[in-house]
Amino acid sequence: MTQTIKINNLKCGGCANSIIKKINELDGVSNVEVNVETSEVSVDVSNDEILNSVKEKLAQIGYPAEGMENTFVHKTKSFVSCAVGKVSS
Numbered sequence: 001m002t003q004t005i006k007i008n009n010l011k012c013g014g015c016a017n018s019i020i021k022k023i024n025e026l027d028g029v030s031n032v033e034v035n036v037e038t039s040e041v042s043v044d045v046s047n048d049e050i051l052n053s054v055k056e057k058l059a060q061i062g063y064p065a066e067g068m069e070n071t072f073v074h075k076t077k078s079f080v081s082c083a084v085g086k087v088s089s
């Protein structure tokens with residue numbers, strides 16, 4: 001099932017590259033797409049447990065889902081993730 005998650009701290013294509021790479025590493029996830037303009041990540045997952053893993057991974061790399069706490073640490077991680085995504089693209 002395709003699920004769309006609205007996230008915080010998404011700024012650019014570098015962020016999107018990092019998100020796609022990290023979320024694709026998770027088992028049970030396919031077809032990861034990031035829309036920078038709407039700050040949304042769409043993924044195909046088979047169940048809610050995997051969807052929760054996606055949300056946890058997004059928060060770990062600095063992009064918590066809307067409604068989750070968005071701390072200074074999340075914002076800092078998103079800047080690092082963004083820079084890595086720009087370099088690796």
